[in-house]
Amino acid sequence: MRRFVIGSARSLIERSRQNYQSQRPLISSSYRLLSSTPAADSPSSSSSTMAPPVALNTINPKVIECEYAVRGEIVTLAQKLQEEIKTKPDAHPFEEILYCNIGNPQSLGQHPITFFREVLALCDHPTILDKSETQGLFSADSIERAWKILDQIPGRATGAYSHSQGIKGLRDTIAAGIEARDGFPADPNDIFLTDGASPAVHMMMQLLIRSEKDGILCPIPQYPLYSASIALHGGTLVPYYLDEATGWGLEVSELKKQLETSRSKGITVRALVVINPGNPTGQVLAEENQKAIVEFCKQEGLVLLADEVYQENVYVPEKKFHSFKKVSRSMGYGEKDLSLVSFQSVSKGYYGECGKRGGYMEVTGFGADVREQIYKVASVNLCSNISGQILASLVMSPPKVGDESYESYSAERDGILSSLARRAKTLEDAFNNLEGVTCNKAEGAMYLFPRIDLPEKAIKAAEAEKKAPDAYYCQRLLTATGIVVVPGSGFGQVPGTWHFRCTILPQEEKIPAIVTRLTDFHKSFMDEFRG
Amino acid sequence: MGVKALDHESLNENVKKVQYAVRGELYLRASELQKEGKKIIFTNVGNPHALGQRPLTFPRQVVALCQAPFLLDDPNVGLLFPADAIARAKHYLSMTPGGLGAYSDSRGLPGIRKEVAEFIERRDGYSSDPELIFLTDGASKGVMQILNCIIRGQGDGVLVPVPQYPLYSATISLCGGSLVPYYLDESANWGLDVNNLRESVAQARFNGITVRAMVIINPGNPTGQCLSEANLREILNFCHQENLVLLGDEVYQQNIYQDERPFISARKILMDMGQPISKEVQLVSFHTVSKGYWGECGQRGGYFEMTNIPPQTVDEIYKISSISLSPNVPAQIFMGLMVNPPKPGDISYLQYVRESKGILESLRRRARIMTDGFNSCKNVVCNFTEGAMYSFPQIRLPPKAIEAAKDAGKVPDVFYCLKLLEATGISTVPGSGFGQKEGVFHLRTTILPAEEDMPEIMSSFKKFNDDFMEQYEDVKM
Numbered sequence A: 001m002r003r004f005v006i007g008s009a010r011s012l013i014e015r016s017r018q019n020y021q022s023q024r025p026l027i028s029s030s031y032r033l034l035s036s037t038p039a040a041d042s043p044s045s046s047s048s049t050m051a052p053p054v055a056l057n058t059i060n061p062k063v064i065e066c067e068y069a070v071r072g073e074i075v076t077l078a079q080k081l082q083e084e085i086k087t088k089p090d091a092h093p094f095e096e097i098l099y100c101n102i103g104n105p106q107s108l109g110q111h112p113i114t115f116f117r118e119v120l121a122l123c124d125h126p127t128i129l130d131k132s133e134t135q136g137l138f139s140a141d142s143i144e145r146a147w148k149i150l151d152q153i154p155g156r157a158t159g160a161y162s163h164s165q166g167i168k169g170l171r172d173t174i175a176a177g178i179e180a181r182d183g184f185p186a187d188p189n190d191i192f193l194t195d196g197a198s199p200a201v202h203m204m205m206q207l208l209i210r211s212e213k214d215g216i217l218c219p220i221p222q223y224p225l226y227s228a229s230i231a232l233h234g235g236t237l238v239p240y241y242l243d244e245a246t247g248w249g250l251e252v253s254e255l256k257k258q259l260e261t262s263r264s265k266g267i268t269v270r271a272l273v274v275i276n277p278g279n280p281t282g283q284v285l286a287e288e289n290q291k292a293i294v295e296f297c298k299q300e301g302l303v304l305l306a307d308e309v310y311q312e313n314v315y316v317p318e319k320k321f322h323s324f325k326k327v328s329r330s331m332g333y334g335e336k337d338l339s340l341v342s343f344q345s346v347s348k349g350y351y352g353e354c355g356k357r358g359g360y361m362e363v364t365g366f367g368a369d370v371r372e373q374i375y376k377v378a379s380v381n382l383c384s385n386i387s388g389q390i391l392a393s394l395v396m397s398p399p400k401v402g403d404e405s406y407e408s409y410s411a412e413r414d415g416i417l418s419s420l421a422r423r424a425k426t427l428e429d430a431f432n433n434l435e436g437v438t439c440n441k442a443e444g445a446m447y448l449f450p451r452i453d454l455p456e457k458a459i460k461a462a463e464a465e466k467k468a469p470d471a472y473y474c475q476r477l478l479t480a481t482g483i484v485v486v487p488g489s490g491f492g493q494v495p496g497t498w499h500f501r502c503t504i505l506p507q508e509e510k511i512p513a514i515v516t517r518l519t520d521f522h523k524s525f526m527d528e529f530r531g
Numbered sequence B: 001m002g003v004k005a006l007d008h009e010s011l012n013e014n015v016k017k018v019q020y021a022v023r024g025e026l027y028l029r030a031s032e033l034q035k036e037g038k039k040i041i042f043t044n045v046g047n048p049h050a051l052g053q054r055p056l057t058f059p060r061q062v063v064a065l066c067q068a069p070f071l072l073d074d075p076n077v078g079l080l081f082p083a084d085a086i087a088r089a090k091h092y093l094s095m096t097p098g099g100l101g102a103y104s105d106s107r108g109l110p111g112i113r114k115e116v117a118e119f120i121e122r123r124d125g126y127s128s129d130p131e132l133i134f135l136t137d138g139a140s141k142g143v144m145q146i147l148n149c150i151i152r153g154q155g156d157g158v159l160v161p162v163p164q165y166p167l168y169s170a171t172i173s174l175c176g177g178s179l180v181p182y183y184l185d186e187s188a189n190w191g192l193d194v195n196n197l198r199e200s201v202a203q204a205r206f207n208g209i210t211v212r213a214m215v216i217i218n219p220g221n222p223t224g225q226c227l228s229e230a231n232l233r234e235i236l237n238f239c240h241q242e243n244l245v246l247l248g249d250e251v252y253q254q255n256i257y258q259d260e261r262p263f264i265s266a267r268k269i270l271m272d273m274g275q276p277i278s279k280e281v282q283l284v285s286f287h288t289v290s291k292g293y294w295g296e297c298g299q300r301g302g303y304f305e306m307t308n309i310p311p312q313t314v315d316e317i318y319k320i321s322s323i324s325l326s327p328n329v330p331a332q333i334f335m336g337l338m339v340n341p342p343k344p345g346d347i348s349y350l351q352y353v354r355e356s357k358g359i360l361e362s363l364r365r366r367a368r369i370m371t372d373g374f375n376s377c378k379n380v381v382c383n384f385t386e387g388a389m390y391s392f393p394q395i396r397l398p399p400k401a402i403e404a405a406k407d408a409g410k411v412p413d414v415f416y417c418l419k420l421l422e423a424t425g426i427s428t429v430p431g432s433g434f435g436q437k438e439g440v441f442h443l444r445t446t447i448l449p450a451e452e453d454m455p456e457i458m459s460s461f462k463k464f465n466d467d468f469m470e471q472y473e474d475v476k477m
Helices: A007-021 A045-049 A061-065 A073-087 A114-124 A126-130 A133-137 A140-151 A168-182 A197-208 A225-232 A252-264 A287-300 A324-330 A368-380 A386-396 A406-432 A456-464 A469-481 A508-529 B013-017 B025-035 B057-067 B069-073 B083-095 B110-124 B139-150 B167-174 B194-206 B229-242 B266-272 B311-323 B329-339 B349-375 B399-407 B412-424 B451-472
Strands: A191-194 A214-220 A236-241 A268-275 A303-307 A340-345 A359-364 A498-503 B133-136 B156-162 B178-183 B210-217 B245-249 B283-288 B302-307 B443-446
Touching: A061 A225, A061 B311, A073 A469, A114 A126, A114 A140, A114 A386, A114 A406, A114 B057, A114 B069, A126 A133, A126 A140, A126 B057, A133 A140, A140 A168, A140 A386, A168 A191, A168 A324, A168 A386, A191 A197, A191 A368, A191 A386, A197 A214, A197 A225, A197 A268, A197 A303, A197 A340, A197 A359, A197 A368, A197 B013, A214 A225, A214 A252, A225 A236, A225 B311, A236 A252, A252 A268, A252 A287, A268 A287, A287 A303, A287 A324, A303 A324, A324 A340, A340 A386, A359 A386, A368 B013, A368 B167, A406 A508, A456 A469, A456 A508, A469 A498, A469 A508, B013 B167, B025 B412, B057 B069, B057 B083, B057 B329, B057 B349, B069 B083, B083 B110, B083 B329, B110 B133, B110 B266, B110 B302, B110 B329, B133 B139, B133 B311, B133 B329, B139 B156, B139 B167, B139 B210, B139 B245, B139 B283, B139 B302, B139 B311, B156 B167, B156 B194, B167 B178, B178 B194, B194 B210, B194 B229, B210 B229, B229 B245, B229 B266, B245 B266, B266 B283, B266 B302, B302 B329, B349 B451, B399 B412, B399 B451, B412 B443, B412 B451
Parallel strands: A214 A236, A214 A268, A268 A303, A303 A340, B156 B178, B156 B210, B210 B245, B245 B283
Antiparallel strands: A191 A359, A340 A359, B133 B302, B283 B302
C-alpha cells in the first residue's frame, strides 16, 4: 500500500523521534529551593540544548506528513503571479489567473439561490421582520420560512450556541428531507450538523483510527481530505483503484483484493470511503454497484463512509443519484446490519455555498454508547455555526411547487445545473481533442480528470526540476495561460500515469477562451517535448 | 463476523478518555428535565444570547446585507438599513468577489486579517503582521489546531491551569498528550504563583514528560482572575527559561469588572520586555466573537496570532488550515466589525456605544450581585469575578453530604449540583469538570442570567443551599 509521504518528511520524522527520545528526566528536588524571582541561569538543562517547541523538527510529525494539493504548491505560485499582474499588468502572457483548482463556484461568478439568502438575511437580523418595509424587500415565503426557523431556535437567538448536534427543529427538517429523497425514514437524532462536511469526516477518522495498524479503504484517485485526515490521525490509507478504462468503475473484486492484501500485512481495515458522485473522477455509481458495495461492507464488518456532497450534481440522463442509505434500506438492511455514515454539504450542488461552512453527517447502525462518544467529541467544539445549520435545512427542504418563490428558485437551480452540464461536456470534448489526452466523461460532481500521455522528454525535464511530471505540466500551463489546475499526483493515480483535475466552474462565457488558451498551450508543449 | 468497526470497544481510546463537563452529565440531565416541562435556567455555558442578551444592532445589519447583496440594489434599502451599515457591507463584499458563498483564503480574508492586525496595534502599541493572523471557526478550533501541532505523543506535556476550561484537557486527551497541571491559589483570588509552575514542571520532567507549552487563560475561566503586568512578566520569563510556547487564551479580554487590573495582552508585555526575550519566546494568542459584549457564540468566529513562530512552521499550520478550506465567511465579517467597530461621527456610533456600555455595565453589576449572593450562603465562599463570565464559588460540603454522594455513586460536587438542579432548575457545571484541589468542591455558573432575574435566582439558590447544609450538617455542639 502506498502512504502519502513527502520524501524529505521521512527524515524529519526520524529526526524528531530522535530528539524526543534523547530527553532525560530531571530530578524534582532542585526546583523546590528556587524563589519566585526568575534566575537568569536557571538550571534547566533542556532549554539550552533543545530546539524551540514549535519548530519544524519539533512539531507533530503527522502534521508534516499530511498533504493537501488542492491548495498546495501550484496555488501558492498562482497567487504570486496574481500579485505580479496587479502591480505590472504586462508581467505575464495573460490578464488574469483562472482558478480551476477548487470547487468554489461562487468565486467564479455563480450566483447564490435568492430564496436561501433572503431567509438567511432575515435570520441574521430578525428585528426587521416586524417592519412593514420588509414586505417590500423580501418574498413572502422567505419571511414565513424565517419565522418558522426562528421559532425553532430557543429565544430566537441565532447568536447562541445551539445543541451540539445542531438545532433540533432544523434536524427534523433535514430528516424529513432525507425521507422525501429516499423513501425511507430518517431520525433527527442520527444527524450531526457540522461546519461543512470536512469536520464530520475528521470526526469519524478520529473515532475509527487507534494507530497506524488501522486502515481506511480509499478510492484512488481520491479527494485528498481523506489522505490528509488519515495521516493526521495516524492511520493507514488502504488504496483501491478505480478503473479508468471503464469510466472509473468501482469493482468489488478490487476492494476484496486490497482488503486481503492489507490484512495479510497486519492492518485492521475499519472503513470504506466511497465518494458518489466521485471527486475528482465524476462517476455516478450504478445502483447494482452500490448494492455490491453495501454487501461487501456488511460481510467484512466495515463502516461505510459515504461522501455524497455532490448528490445534486448529476449531468447525464442515464444515471441517477441513489443514497447509500436508500440502497441499503431497499436491500432490507437496517440498523443491525450496516454501520453507515452519510455526508452532505451546502458547498456543492446548485447552491455552491462554500463560504458558509454548512453540512451534516447522518450516522446509522451503531450502538447508543458509540453515539454518546460522537456527541461528546462534537460537544467539545460546542456547536457548528448557526447560519450554516439553517442553510443545510434549506438545502434539504427547498421551495416546493406552489410556494411563491418556487418558480424563481427552480429557474435559478435549473439554470445552474444545465449550465454545469454544458460546461462539463464542452471541457470534456476539448480535453479529448488534445494530443495524447483522454478524458472520461464527468457524469457528476464538478471536475474533469483528463489523463495525459507525457512524452519521455517532458518527464525528463520534470525530473531535472525535481517535480512530478504532472506537476511540471501544470506549472507550465499556469505560467503560460494563468489557468490553475491540480496535478493528478495530489489525488493518487496508477503509477506511471499522469492526470490533472480541472473544475467545470468558470462562467460559460469564459469557457471558449479557456479552451483556446489550453489547446494552444498544449500544442506548443507537445511541440517542445514530442519524441 | 466479530467485533464491528464502530463498536464501543474498538473506538479510539483517546476519544473515550475525553471529558467535557460543560455539556456533560448535568447539562444532559437538565435537558431531560426541560423536556419534561421543568423550567431550567441554563448557566452551564458562556452563551449570553441564550439568556436574553440581545445581539448588537450594527453587525447584524451589516451581515444581513452581505447575505443578501441584491438588497443593496433596491432603492428602498435605506428604509431598513442605516447608510453606514450599507457602506460597511459594500466594504466587506469588495474584499470577496464571490461574496459570502465562496471559500476565502484558508487563513481568512486578507482584508479582515489586516483589520485585526490594526486592532492589535491600536490595543498594544506594537505592530502586528496580518500574515501571522489566522481566522478560525471559533477560537476552539484554533486551540485544537495549535495543540495538535505541538503534541507528538504521550511524552509531550502541556501546562494547564487548574481550574481550567476543559477544552484544554479534552483536546490534550484527543491528541494523546499529557496534561501538566499548575494550581491557581484560591486564597489569593486565584492568583498564579511561579513556584507552582516550577514544581509542576519539575514533577512532569521527573515522570519523563517533555513540557512543551503553557496555557494561560486571561481573564480566567472559570476563575475570572485578571493577570497583573508583573504576573505576565514572570510567566514570559518562565517560558523563556523553560523553552515553552505560551498559549494565551484572551477571549474574555473585553470582560473586565474591576479597575485595578485592566486587560493587558501577553504580546504587549512580551514586546515591552525587549530583546532577546521579545524575539525568542514563542507565543500564540487567541480571541473570539463569542464573548466580550458581543456574545456571538453561534457565529463561530475567532482568530489566533502567532509571534516568533518560524516561517516553515507557519507554513505547516497554513497547510492544516487549508485542509478545511476556509473559516466561515459571515463570522469573518463579524470579526472585522468587532475589531473595527463604528467610530465617533458614524451614524450608528451612539447606538453602538449605548448597546455595548449597557451590556458591560450590567455584567459588572451582575458579577457583584452573584459574588455577594454566594458569599451570603452557608458554607459557601466565593472569590470576586474580576473578569470573564463566570462565578466559581467553593461549596464546603459537610462529611455527611460527601458520604451520601458516595452512596449515590456520584462525585460530591456532581451530587450537589444535581440536587440543586432538581430543586431549583438552575443548571450549573460541577467544579470537578474544571479541576480543583483534592477534597475542595466548587461549581461554575455564569453571570449571564438577566439582571432582573438575578435576585430571584440567588435567593432560590440560597434557600436550596442553606436547606442542603441544614440537612447534611453534623449536629452542632
